[in-house]
Every structure is written in structure tokens, then in C-alpha cells.
Amino acid sequence: MSESNHAPLNADALQYVQYDGDKEESYLPAIRQLISKDLSEPYSIYVYRYFLYQWGDLCYMAYDSSSTLIGVVVCKLEPHRSGTFRGYIAMLAVQEAHRGKGIATKLVCMAIDAMKARDADEIVLETEVTNTASLKLYERLGFMRSKRLHRYYLNGNTAFRLVLYLKPGTASKSPSGDMMGGGYGNMGPETAARGDGVMTDARSSP
Amino acid sequence: MDPKMDSGFLLPNETLEDSYNVLAPILPEEVIGIMDQLLCYEMAWHTGYPLSQTLFTSVYIDKLLWPEPKTVEEAQFYRGDLPAGRRPGVLLEVLRAYCLALVKCCDFVIAKITGRDYFEEEDFCTHTYNRVLFVQVPLDVFLRELDAAVERMEDTDLEMSSSLRKAIISRLDFRRDFLRALDLDCPLEHLSNYWPPILSNLTSIFTTQQLGKTVPGSFSTKIQRRLASTVPPRPIVELEFKDAFEKLKQLCIDCEEATRFTSLEPDPLEYQSFLLVFASRAPTPLPYSRSYLATLLFHPQILNATSSLPLTDVRTLVLPCSTILSPANWSFSPPRNPLLPKPPRLQLALLVDEFIERTGQPYLDFWTALGQNTCRLRRMLTHVIGGWDQLQTDASIVDADLMRVVTEMGMRDEVMDSPLTVWVYQKKLWMIEKCVLLGFEQDIYLPDEYGGMYHFLSLISGRRKVVLEAISAHFVTRARQLQHADQLPEAADVEDGAQHIASLISEADGVSSLGAALASFYTVLLYLKVLPRPARPFSSQELRFELRMKPFLALQPPEVPPFKDWLDKVQPYGPYELPSPSFLADVQNADSQLWSNMDANIKRAKEAFSAVMKIGATNAKCGGVKEAWARDVKGVLASCVALGIAVAGVRSRVARSGGGIKMEVEMGVQGLGIGIEIPLMGTAKRYAEGWVVAKVVKG
Numbered sequence: 001m002s003e004s005n006h007a008p009l010n011a012d013a014l015q016y017v018q019y020d021g022d023k024e025e026s027y028l029p030a031i032r033q034l035i036s037k038d039l040s041e042p043y044s045i046y047v048y049r050y051f052l053y054q055w056g057d058l059c060y061m062a063y064d065s066s067s068t069l070i071g072v073v074v075c076k077l078e079p080h081r082s083g084t085f086r087g088y089i090a091m092l093a094v095q096e097a098h099r100g101k102g103i104a105t106k107l108v109c110m111a112i113d114a115m116k117a118r119d120a121d122e123i124v125l126e127t128e129v130t131n132t133a134s135l136k137l138y139e140r141l142g143f144m145r146s147k148r149l150h151r152y153y154l155n156g157n158t159a160f161r162l163v164l165y166l167k168p169g170t171a172s173k174s175p176s177g178d179m180m181g182g183g184y185g186n187m188g189p190e191t192a193a194r195g196d197g198v199m200t201d202a203r204s205s206p
Numbered sequence: 207m208d209p210k211m212d213s214g215f216l217l218p219n220e221t222l223e224d225s226y227n228v229l230a231p232i233l234p235e236e237v238i239g240i241m242d243q244l245l246c247y248e249m250a251w252h253t254g255y256p257l258s259q260t261l262f263t264s265v266y267i268d269k270l271l272w273p274e275p276k277t278v279e280e281a282q283f284y285r286g287d288l289p290a291g292r293r294p295g296v297l298l299e300v301l302r303a304y305c306l307a308l309v310k311c312c313d314f315v316i317a318k319i320t321g322r323d324y325f326e327e328e329d330f331c332t333h334t335y336n337r338v339l340f341v342q343v344p345l346d347v348f349l350r351e352l353d354a355a356v357e358r359m360e361d362t363d364l365e366m367s368s369s370l371r372k373a374i375i376s377r378l379d380f381r382r383d384f385l386r387a388l389d390l391d392c393p394l395e396h397l398s399n400y401w402p403p404i405l406s407n408l409t410s411i412f413t414t415q416q417l418g419k420t421v422p423g424s425f426s427t428k429i430q431r432r433l434a435s436t437v438p439p440r441p442i443v444e445l446e447f448k449d450a451f452e453k454l455k456q457l458c459i460d461c462e463e464a465t466r467f468t469s470l471e472p473d474p475l476e477y478q479s480f481l482l483v484f485a486s487r488a489p490t491p492l493p494y495s496r497s498y499l500a501t502l503l504f505h506p507q508i509l510n511a512t513s514s515l516p517l518t519d520v521r522t523l524v525l526p527c528s529t530i531l532s533p534a535n536w537s538f539s540p541p542r543n544p545l546l547p548k549p550p551r552l553q554l555a556l557l558v559d560e561f562i563e564r565t566g567q568p569y570l571d572f573w574t575a576l577g578q579n580t581c582r583l584r585r586m587l588t589h590v591i592g593g594w595d596q597l598q599t600d601a602s603i604v605d606a607d608l609m610r611v612v613t614e615m616g617m618r619d620e621v622m623d624s625p626l627t628v629w630v631y632q633k634k635l636w637m638i639e640k641c642v643l644l645g646f647e648q649d650i651y652l653p654d655e656y657g658g659m660y661h662f663l664s665l666i667s668g669r670r671k672v673v674l675e676a677i678s679a680h681f682v683t684r685a686r687q688l689q690h691a692d693q694l695p696e697a698a699d700v701e702d703g704a705q706h707i708a709s710l711i712s713e714a715d716g717v718s719s720l721g722a723a724l725a726s727f728y729t730v731l732l733y734l735k736v737l738p739r740p741a742r743p744f745s746s747q748e749l750r751f752e753l754r755m756k757p758f759l760a761l762q763p764p765e766v767p768p769f770k771d772w773l774d775k776v777q778p779y780g781p782y783e784l785p786s787p788s789f790l791a792d793v794q795n796a797d798s799q800l801w802s803n804m805d806a807n808i809k810r811a812k813e814a815f816s817a818v819m820k821i822g823a824t825n826a827k828c829g830g831v832k833e834a835w836a837r838d839v840k841g842v843l844a845s846c847v848a849l850g851i852a853v854a855g856v857r858s859r860v861a862r863s864g865g866g867i868k869m870e871v872e873m874g875v876q877g878l879g880i881g882i883e884i885p886l887m888g889t890a891k892r893y894a895e896g897w898v899v900a901k902v903v904k905g
Contacts, residue, residue: 042213112744129649139742141744142740142743142750144753144754146753147650150582151254151328156253163753164744164745165752168749168752171756
């Protein structure tokens with residue numbers, strides 16, 4: 001890829017940083033810019049704030065040597081109405097010139113580790129059925145396709161739901177009494193970010 | 207400004223409203239161009255996009271519908287009075303008639319789809335943004351408008367070339383036929399008459415499309431601003447004419463096919479076959495066509511058939527010529543004194559009624575699932591199976607009561623053990639198999655899961671076969687009993703019915719054998735390290751097994767096999783990275799049990815599916831869809847043959863590889879020269895969509 005010549009060749013020169021709500025003014029505009037360029041769905045500022053206000057610590061960013069944001073992953077983690085404590089990868093994007101270097105994988109791994117440390121039962125996400133690079137990325141890590149979602153995206157594309165179980169017994173969990181409908185109180189992943197996981201990072205041909 | 211986020215934002219000097227003049231005279235070419243463009247948007251809407259991004263971008267349609275007209279006469283491209291000289295010309299009147307009918311088509315479509323189970327946005331967008339699509343205006347008003355438009359076009363005073371004239375008339379004709387076919391009140395008996403005329407007219411539209419001249423100004427995103435909606439304006443959905451035309455053709459063909467439903471034998475199992483075949487048509491039927499068929503299925507004339515559908519189903523499968531279902535049972539009255547016991551036959555009738563009523567919902571749920579898009583069908587089936595699991599528990603309670611009554615009547619030997627439970631169980635097992643097969647059809651499983659999932663499939667269909675064999679034994683007993691009792695016509699009926707059971711047994715046997723053969727084939731490929739196997743640092747085989755079994759974990763029966771048992775089956779030689787030495791010995795020995803079992807299973811599957819073919823479509827309860835049925839059975843047979851070739855290919859290459867195999871197996875070094883091609887869904891490289899047979903190529 002010719003673009004990669006412009007980027008630092010040494011991946012070690014990259015810096016991985018956890019999002020910090022106190023620095024929203026400097027972080028958020030760059031995140032929005034990076035993601036809105038890559039994802040097919042339009043996200044309003046409220047979608048970003050929905051995730052970052054509540055789960056800023058599950059957002060990781062990659063910076064190049066000149067302190068430019070080149071990659072980001074945005075997640076959430078909350079009790080799901082199925083009874084599981086469910087992590088959700090909402091957005092993942094890496095700047096085009098920096099793709100194919102494992103930055104997205106690294107970001108996702110950091111997010112998975114963080115959700116694991118916080119006792120998540122499972123992690124889920126959606127990605128377009130045609131986004132083979134994205135599918136490969138997640139499936140290499142252990143995600144499985146659990147559902148095919150017909151016309152899931154606003155652009156009419158179909159998605160796979162990908163699931164990673166982290167703990168035995170996850171499949172048999174059921175909603176406890178006070179948890180019934182727990183997932184409805186907040187904006188669910190489907191309404192908050194329908195385009196989550198459309199990782200155009202991986203869309204470029206290898 | 208971000209054009210994606212801030213859609214609808216006015217650029218400097220951009221106006222809020224369009225300046226397109228809908229009353230300006232248009233050319234015949236432009237009428238054709240606009241009509242065809244409208245057709246494109248109409249079909250884009252049919253595929254699931256909202257009206258706001260499709261038909262409602264037409265300035266003409268907007269003018270007709272807003273401000274809301276109180277009558278059809280008021281629905282003009284203008285409101286109020288116009289001076290005589292400014293009235294729209296003939297061509298605009300013709301376009302208006304076309305647009306009115308088009309809007310009414312949309313009204314019919316929405317009514318049909320919302321009348322059945324569908325999923326907003328996923329399948330279809332019913333939103334009309336507060337525009338009323340002439341809901342109250344009857345069909346004949348629009349037909350009259352169209353007829354008048356055709357008359358205007360045929361007027362020889364109207365000057366234009368005959369090709370243009372014909373092209374416009376054929377579009378008006380199409381719209382009339384289409385509108386009539388979409389009418390909600392078509393009588394069931396004449397349904398099949400509506401679609402053929404449309405299809406025969408379509409070609410003339412397609413071939414004259416190039417006569418049209420587009421009028422881009424007559425479509426605009428700006429109208430979206432005035433539509434009651436919570437979403438910002440989104441781009442117009444462009445569907446090319448040839449694609450739109452294909453969709454339209456497909457819709458007509460699918461609906462015509464659906465009308466055949468009304469001529470099926472009134473048999474729930476025939477209905478089920480028809481629904482399944484329809485759902486798996488390629489390309490997949492549009493939401494309208496699915497609703498069209500579902501409306502027929504749930505039509506009172508079908509659903510309230512003289513004999514209850516679940517009851518017919520039960521009789522066919524487990525209670526042939528049985529006293530339990532004798533119509534006479536329903537003619538007994540309860541004793542006046544409630545303290546006296548009810549006559550046994552009345553008890554039977556009451557028990558059966560209770561069970562059939564209990565069956566109603568799960569039965570309808572199953573049929574509803576069969577009417578969904580196939581992604582939804584797979585997901586819904588997992589829930590339906592749960593419902594049938596509950597039903598099975600209830601069936602066993604009714605069965606116990608039935609057994610008590612028939613024992614009292616001294617007829618215990620006329621009835622098989624727990625018939626209702628068996629009936630439910632058999633169907634439930636079939637649904638589980640269908641779920642797994644749909645998973646393969648939809649590329650849910652990754653290649654290194656194939657072995658495990660085909661093994662599970664084989665296990666379930668093996669169970670179903672055992673259940674069916676018990677049923678079959680009962681049919682034999684029952685026929686003999688009837689013969690002894692000299693009830694020869696009844697005995698012959700039972701023997702006929704046994705043919706259906708025989709067909710089911712062969713099919714279950716075929717699925718089980720082919721599943722087993724594929725399971726062991728893919729297991730060998732994993733040991734040979736020719737299948738991609740992701741590293742999966744965050745996962746374990748046990749967790750993945752749990753995830754795959756999730757829909758079935760609560761079922762009892764069939765119980766999901768314990769992980770250890772399952773692992774023994776899918777890793778018979780230990781871990782794939784480091785198999786036991788016996789693997790090398792077995793895989794290199796062409797006569798080992800490993801290979802001979804595979805061959806035997808393939809052979810058995812072939813024989814079983816050939817038997818299904820021989821027993822025939824009618825006995826398979828697929829008489830109404832016999833062509834599709836035969837194609838499917840042949841497809842599975844071809845899969846068996848393809849697997850035989852693939853197995854032979856791997857075996858011979860392993861035998862030829864000598865020491866290479868050791869390196870391959872122990873160190874993962876590419877020395878075998880075996881490459882594997884997995885045929886993906888929708889590539890037309892599978893003989894049967896649910897049966898994924900890898901092709902062996904040079905590696």
C-alpha cells in the first residue's frame with residue numbers, strides 16, 4: 001500500500017491511550033472525525049456521549065508518533081435483558097493509511113481485556129456480512145457468528161451478530177426478577193448505534 | 207458542516223423549496239421517463255426502503271397528496287381553480303391517472319403487509335408520513351381514471367409517434383392489471399387469473415424503456431423536510447431500471463406461484479411443504495409476496511377447514527384409523543347427573559379437544575416462522591422449538607389420560623405408546639435439524655465448526671429416525687389388526703399412510719448418515735490441518751460449544767450431549783494440533799475404519815435419499831411442490847456424490863504423500879498438496895444449500 005509510506009513504519013511508535021472524560025474537548029472531535037469518515041451510518045454527538053459518558057474507560061485510542069488519532073474503539077458493558085452482563089463493541093475505526101498493521105486488533109484486545117476484568121459474561125457486536133476483513137479480525141480472536149440479521153443497516157445491508165462467550169454458563173443465564181427489561185431503560189445498542197461494528201478499517205482489500 | 211450528519215442543511219444560495227413546475231407541459235418521452243422512474247422507486251420501496259427516500263421524492267406525487275385532498279377530483283397537481291388556459295394538458299392528465307393508481311397500489315401493499323407478521327424496517331417500511339394513500343377510495347375509481355387515460359391516449363387527435371403512444375398505453379395497462387392484482391378483495395377462487403396478464407405485459411415496458419427521457423427535476427430530496435418524521439433527510443435510493451424490473455417480475459412470479467396454494471390438498475403437511483419451498487425460493491421472495499402467501503394461509507376458508515389442521519396432522523402421523531379420533535366420539539353428550547362418569551368415548555373427545563386447543567398457538571407460531579425471511583425464520587425457529595418443548599410436557603399429561611381411557615375400553619393395543627408426545631417430539635426434532643441446516647445455509651458456521659455441527663445434526667436426525675421407526679411399527683400393527691377385524695378399506699388406508707412414515711424414515715436416515723459422513727470428513731481435514739482454524743486467544747472450545755448449543759440447552763428431550771461426549775466425537779484422536787499416532791495409521795490406511803465408515807455413511811445416505819425419491823413426492827406430502835421437491839432431493843443426492851469424490855480425493859493424496867503426511871500432521875507443514883475450497887452461500891456452488899461439501903483441489 002503506497003499510503004503506508006507516509007505513516008511511521010514502526011508500529012512501536014504508536015501510543016495506545018484509554019479515553020478520559022476530563023479531556024473530552026481534545027479527544028472527542030478527533031474521535032468523531034475518524035469514525036464519521038469510516039462508518040456508513042450517521043451518528044449524532046449524543047450517540048458518542050451516550051457511550052463515552054458511561055463507558056469512557058472502555059474506549060481506547062491509538063495515536064501515531066505525531067500525536068494524531070489514528071484508531072479508536074468504543075464499547076459499553078451492562079446487564080442485558082437475557083440475564084448476562086454483556087459487553088458491546090459499538091464502533092471501531094482505524095485511519096485508512098494505517099490499516100493492516102494490527103492496530104484494530106490491538107484496540108479490540110484492550111477492550112476485551114478491560115471488559116473481562118470487569119466481569120463481562122459475553123461480548124457482542126454486529127458487522128456487515130460483506131466485511132470479510134472485519135469478520136476475520138473478530139473471528140481470529142474467538143468471536144462466533146450467532147445470527148444473520150436481514151437488512152440490519154439503514155443502507156439495506158445485512159449483518160452478522162458476532163458473539164464471544166467469556167464465562168461458562170453464559171448461555172443458561174436467565175433474567176432475574178429485578179432485571180426484567182433491564183436493557184430497555186437505556187438506549188439499547190440497536191437504537192443507540194445501528195451501525196456499530198461496521199469497521200471500514202478492515203474493508204480495504206488486504 | 208458534515209454532509210452525512212447535517213443532511214438537509216442549505217448551501218449558500220440554495221432554496222428551501224423546489225422550483226419545478228408540475229403544470230408545465232411535458233413530452234411523451236418525459237411521461238415514459240417519469241413513469242419508469244416511479245416504477246424504480248416503487249420497487250426500491252418494496253425491497254425495504256422508506257417512501258420518503260423513494261416514491262415520495264416525486265414532486266408530482268407530492269402535489270397529488272398534499273395538501274390532503276378530500277376527494278379524488280381534488281387530487282390534482284394543483285389545488286383550487288385554474289384559468290382554462292393553464293389547465294394541465296392531456297399528457298399531464300395521463301400521468302396523473304398513473305400516479306393516482308400507483309398511490310393506491312401502495313395503499314394495498316401496506317394493508318396486505320401490515321395484515322400479517324412482518325418486521326418494520328427489516329422487511330419493509332410502512333410509514334406514510336401523514337399522507338393518506340386514498341385508503342377510503344374504492345378500486346373502481348382508479349380503474350376509471352386509468353381507462354379514461356387510455357382513451358385519451360388512443361385519441362387520434364393527439365399527435366405523437368405510434369411507438370410512444372403504445373409505450374404509454376402499455377404502462378397504463380400494466381398499472382391497471384397490477385392494481386387489480388393487489389386488490390385486497392380478490393376472491394380466492396380467481397386469484398390465479400390476476401398475475402399472468404401482468405407478466406405478459408411486462409416485456410413491452412422493458413423494451414420501450416429506452417424511449418423515455420428522464421426528468422431529474424421532478425424528483426427531490428427536499429420534500430422530505432415536509433414529511434412528518436424524526437429522521438433528517440436521507441439520500442434518494444437509486445435502483446436501476448433493469449434491477450427494478452427484475453424485482454417487479456420476481457414479485458409477479460412469486461405471487462402467481464403463491465396462488466397455487468389455494469389449489470393444494472387441504473392437508474397441513476402439504477401446506478408446510480409449500481411454505482418451506484416458498485421461503486427458500488431464490489432470489490428470496492419480497493415481503494409483499496410473503497405476506498400475500500401468508501394471507502392465503504391464514505384465510506378463514508383455509509384455516510377454518512372442516513377438520514382442524516393440527517388434528518389432521520396428528521391423525522396422519524400417529525393415530526391412523528384410531529378410535530381416539532373416531533368422529534362418533536364427538537356425538538356423545540355428558541350425563542345429566544354430573545356425579546356420574548362420562549362415557550369413555552366422550553372422554554376421548556374432550557381430551558383430544560383439550561390437546562388440539564393447546565396445540566393451536568405453537569402450531570400457528572411455527573407457520574408464522576415459515577412465512578418470514580430466512581434469517582428471521584432461523585431465529586424464530588429456536589423460539590418455536592421452546593414452545594413445542596412445553597407442548598410436549600403437556601402432551602404427556604393428556605397421553606396419560608388417553609391411555610387410561612383406552613385401557614378401560616379394552617383397546618390399549620390399538621394405540622401406540624404416548625401418541626401425542628411422539629407427535630410433538632418428532633416435529634420438534636425436525637425443527638432442530640432445520641435450524642442447524644439453516645445455519646449452514648446462512649454461513650453461520652465457520653469451516654472448523656462444520657464437523658461438530660454436522661455431528662450434532664446427525665445425532666438429532668438419528669433420534670428422529672428412532673421415533674419414526676416406533677411409529678412405523680405401530681402402523682404395521684394397526685394394519686394387521688384391521689385386517690383381522692375384516693376392516694379392509696381401513697387397513698388399506700393405514701398401509702397408504704405408512705408410505706408417508708416410510709418417506710420420513712428414509713429422509714431422517716439420509717440426513718443422519720450424510721451428517722455423520724460430513725462430520726468425520728471435516729474432522730479428518732482438521733487433523734490434516736487443511737481447514738482454516740482461527741487462533742481464538744479469548745475463547746475455548748467448551749465456551750464455543752455452549753454458544754452453539756444455546757437454543758437447545760433447555761430442551762428435554764433431546765438433551766444436548768455433554769461437552770466431553772461431544773468432544774470425544776469431534777476429536778477422536780485427541781487435540782487437532784497433536785493427534786495420537788493412531789490417526790496417522792488410520793488416515794494412511796485406505797482400508798481403516800475411519801475411511802470405511804465414511805464410505806458406508808455416504809453409501810447409506812445415497813440409498814436413503816434414493817428411497818425418498820422413489821417413495822415419491824405425494825407420499826412425502828410434497829405433492830403440491832413436486833418439482834421443487836425433486837430438485838431438492840436430487841441436490842442432496844448430488845451432495846452425497848460430491849462428498850464421495852472429495853473423500854476419495856483426500857484419501858488418495860494422503861496415501862501418495864508418504865512421509866509428507868507426518869510432517870503435515872505433526873508440524874503443520876504444507877506437504878500434502880491438498881487444498882480445500884469451501885463453497886459459500888449464494889454462489890450456486892452448493893448442490894443443496896444446507897449441505898456444505900468442500901471441494902478438494904491441488905494445494
